[in-house]
Amino acid sequence: MKKSSLKIRHAKNYLFIGIIGLCSILLMIPLILIFYQLITLGGKSINLTFLTQIPKSPGESGGGIYNAIVGTTLLVALASLVSIPLGILTGVYISEYQNSRLSGAVRTCVDILQGTPSIVIGIIVYTWVVRPMSQFSAISGGVALGIMMLPVIIKTTEETLGLIPMSLKEASLALGVPYYKTILKVVIPTGFSGILTGILLSISRVAGETAPLLFTAFGNAFLTYSIFKPISAIPLLIFNYATSPYEEWHQLAWGASLLVVGMILLLNLVAKGVTKR
Amino acid sequence: MTESVLRLDHFNFFIGENQILNDINLKFQRKKVTAIMGPSGCGKTSMIRCINRMNEWVKNARVEGEILFYGKNLFQMDPILLRRKIGMVFQRPNPFPTMSIFENVIAGYLLNGIKLSKTDKERIVEDSLRKAALWDEVKDGIHRKGTFLSGGQQQRLCIARALAMNPRLLLLDEPTSALDPKATSHIEELIIELKKTVTIVLVTHNIAQASRVSDFTAFLYLGELVEYGETTKMFTVPEDKRTEEYLTGKFG
Numbered sequence: 445m446k447k448s449s450l451k452i453r454h455a456k457n458y459l460f461i462g463i464i465g466l467c468s469i470l471l472m473i474p475l476i477l478i479f480y481q482l483i484t485l486g487g488k489s490i491n492l493t494f495l496t497q498i499p500k501s502p503g504e505s506g507g508g509i510y511n512a513i514v515g516t517t518l519l520v521a522l523a524s525l526v527s528i529p530l531g532i533l534t535g536v537y538i539s540e541y542q543n544s545r546l547s548g549a550v551r552t553c554v555d556i557l558q559g560t561p562s563i564v565i566g567i568i569v570y571t572w573v574v575r576p577m578s579q580f581s582a583i584s585g586g587v588a589l590g591i592m593m594l595p596v597i598i599k600t601t602e603e604t605l606g607l608i609p610m611s612l613k614e615a616s617l618a619l620g621v622p623y624y625k626t627i628l629k630v631v632i633p634t635g636f637s638g639i640l641t642g643i644l645l646s647i648s649r650v651a652g653e654t655a656p657l658l659f660t661a662f663g664n665a666f667l668t669y670s671i672f673k674p675i676s677a678i679p680l681l682i683f684n685y686a687t688s689p690y691e692e693w694h695q696l697a698w699g700a701s702l703l704v705v706g707m708i709l710l711l712n713l714v715a716k717g718v719t720k721r
Numbered sequence: 722m723t724e725s726v727l728r729l730d731h732f733n734f735f736i737g738e739n740q741i742l743n744d745i746n747l748k749f750q751r752k753k754v755t756a757i758m759g760p761s762g763c764g765k766t767s768m769i770r771c772i773n774r775m776n777e778w779v780k781n782a783r784v785e786g787e788i789l790f791y792g793k794n795l796f797q798m799d800p801i802l803l804r805r806k807i808g809m810v811f812q813r814p815n816p817f818p819t820m821s822i823f824e825n826v827i828a829g830y831l832l833n834g835i836k837l838s839k840t841d842k843e844r845i846v847e848d849s850l851r852k853a854a855l856w857d858e859v860k861d862g863i864h865r866k867g868t869f870l871s872g873g874q875q876q877r878l879c880i881a882r883a884l885a886m887n888p889r890l891l892l893l894d895e896p897t898s899a900l901d902p903k904a905t906s907h908i909e910e911l912i913i914e915l916k917k918t919v920t921i922v923l924v925t926h927n928i929a930q931a932s933r934v935s936d937f938t939a940f941l942y943l944g945e946l947v948e949y950g951e952t953t954k955m956f957t958v959p960e961d962k963r964t965e966e967y968l969t970g971k972f973g
Contacts, residue, residue, distance in 0.1 A: 609815070611811055611813055611815040612815055612817065612818075614775060614811065614815070615811065615815040615816075615817065615879070615882075616817075616828075616832055617775065617778070617804065618773060618775060618804055618808070618809040618811075618883075619804065619805070619808075619828060619829035619832065619833070619882070619883075619886060620801050620802065620803070620804035620805030620829065620833065620886070621801075621829070621832040621833055622801055622833075625832055625833070625834070626832070629831075629832050630817060630819075630832065633819045634817070634818055634819055636819075
């Protein structure tokens, strides 16, 4: 082969590596810009008052988003309470009985559920929970978020458990350990970090959801710890305040946006750390 | 003749339409090492997995005939209780990655929820690790994770884990196939030592290993028991032509 044609090939290689590298760098720019914007606009609102006080009436300066922080925490906790055990156990089933017809049906349902628009989930939970209780509530918001968490938890559990070697399960069975104990005490603990990653990612997914909360948790300008009353949430507060005519509320909305994005970033970093372990 | 611990009586094993084992009649002597030898796919592993009923997890698996364990048909026993009396060590070392060395040894008790006092735990762990010739190497780091050990040490840990349950029978499924020669010779010495206290069934595709450690040898070929007898005799004057050909490396 001629030397010059070899040179051209090398040049093409470098060009290709350059292009894919450049695309990857371009991808990071939007995220960096988002953070830059949020920090410049919302950074100054974040202080102790912001985190510990409820909003003031329009026109008054100061106040914080404590009610929304409590609300989001409570909503995520309620959602996790049901979706984590249910999601893990379903994930165990479809990874254990990969070829059963039920598993196939479950997988399809999970895929469809994952693709269901969150606003639709909101409106359905409105009919299921809010109407019978004739009350917007944290419970209904928790149900809506819980439904959205399920697909992520089920899928990561299935994928994680699929990586656990059969030999480990056999080691336990051969010691005379019953099947259910083998799953609960060997298989799940061994896949724990993967399952935990799924849980963290599912939380980070729903923590910023607004649409399913519009007809369920509804929002509340005041502080409440009751799960039977309408409750605020960070994304709801952003929506309400950003569309209001008051400059102070706009400030709070920027601060809240920075807070929620920061939280999601943190959850993702923790999830990454857990996976590496 | 010494007492037989385990006897296969007109035993057949099928997976779906395929017959894996064909009319096996075999007796295992107490406190002896019996090697099951044969080329890949001859049914060696299937056979010992029938003995502790691990094959029941295989889809469409079916057995005919009997396996008698101390005179009782083991297919009528509770598989969970049976497996506590029959220990098994697998081809690849498989210590529990979430557990320390200490916990791995008593995993059979921990996972079954059997309560032990602290002194009992320590006694069982030390005894089992000594029997598995691992105690001296790990006694200073017994609460470290078992997965930090070398392959050979992990396999001895798995043997200790099986011994901790005080089994009457120990099934070894090609226990050295994933190990280097040095670790292999360690395990072989250990097997010879262990037969003082426990009956051992050793599956191996390594002819030399069978001759080094076993008292009796069964030669399986295509799901049939071709020949069974004392190892020294079979390796010097095999009765069947197929055994002779296998031993001299003509196939397998």
